[in-house]
Amino acid sequence: MNYNLDLLKKPFPFQSGTLTLWSNDYIAQNVIKRHLDGSVDSGSRKTDTIHQTVEWIQHLKPMSARILDVGCGPGLYAELLCKRGMYYEGFDISPYQIAYAKQHNSFPERANFYVDDFRTWNSEKKFDLVLLLYGIYSFYCRNDRIAFLKRVKSNLSENGGIIIEVFTPLHYKERTDTVDWEYIEQNGFWCKTPYLELNSFCKYNSSLILVQTAVLNDHLDIWNSWIQTFESSDLVEELTEAGFEKIQLYGSCYAAPLTAQSEILCVYAR
Structure with missing residues (x-):
């Protein structure tokens, strides 16, 4: 050989x-199994953490808010957000993840899934909140990150914002x-x-x-x-370069306080 x-x-x-994690059906199905194991942080966050995040989103946005979930995987946030009266759109680079999400979509009138790439995504729609959870933002180089943020900024509603969750070097x-x-x-x-x-x-x-x-x-x-891990100043700098002005820092994807010991950095930016 x-x-x-x-x-x-x-x-x-x-x-x-x-x-890739979507190179073939065998790998993709194993990835989906990890996403669906709600007892551990693996493909997706644990079930309890997802519920806490949704509670925070509900606190931030009204019932009719339009949500964009970037790197949505099998769509674990969709049903929870739609049950709260929100409209959900999710995209993922894996056609296997999107196929699963579509097959298990309990709210076809409120939730929409499609295959797309963080680096090339574009839309004419307006969103009230864009989600980049569990490190999705950190998988790409700086130029791709800034370019995506600028595109998102132009697609936000008047009071729209973005939530980004990444790891700190700690x-x-x-x-x-x-x-x-x-x-x-x-x-x-x-x-x-x-x-x-x-x-x-x-x-x-x-x-x-x-x-x-x-x-x-x-x-x-x-x-x-x-x-890519981030200090808070690094992430704030990228968001500012992309045109965001109001930036709030947290230590979890459900708005826990940010401390010097935080391993998670989460921002809500507008």
Whole structure:
């Protein structure tokens, strides 16, 4: 077997791998299972945390508010928000996630799902609140983040706002660079048949993290997951550059106070 070993070289920041979480049906279904496990923070936040976030959103916005959920996954927020009289629109880059969300849409008259990309999304609609929860904002490079914020700003209603939830550097403070491997005989996350899984965790600098997996069987594939962490001043700077003026800082996606020990940074910006 001939492998492209260049794939194992250290990638440049935000370089894509050859694998995605929607590369095929097998991987995508395993991702959906993680999203639906409400007992842990995995694909999505725990069920209790989602409910707390929805309660905060209800406090911020009236019953008829129009919500845009960026990276909506299987649409776990849709039913909760629609039950409160809101209108929901969610998009995700994974067609598998959107297919699941559409199939389980309990409010077709109030909720809408479609496949789109954070980097190219555009709309003529107006929204009262845009959600970027559980680190979605941190998966992209700065230029893509600023460009998206500017597009969102032009799509907000008069009193519209955006909620962004990211990690602070404290979340990874105790973790060190690691490399490990495991032989998976069958029914692994990435493949049903046997494969060798190589995992690495790497801090590129004080704020950028790479979580990488190499899947080796009859060929070699790489999954790169980039995570940009933020100090509050960094996130405020990006929002200000995009035209946001009123920015409130919190320590969770349900408006807990932000402290010097917070591993979560959440902003509500208008």
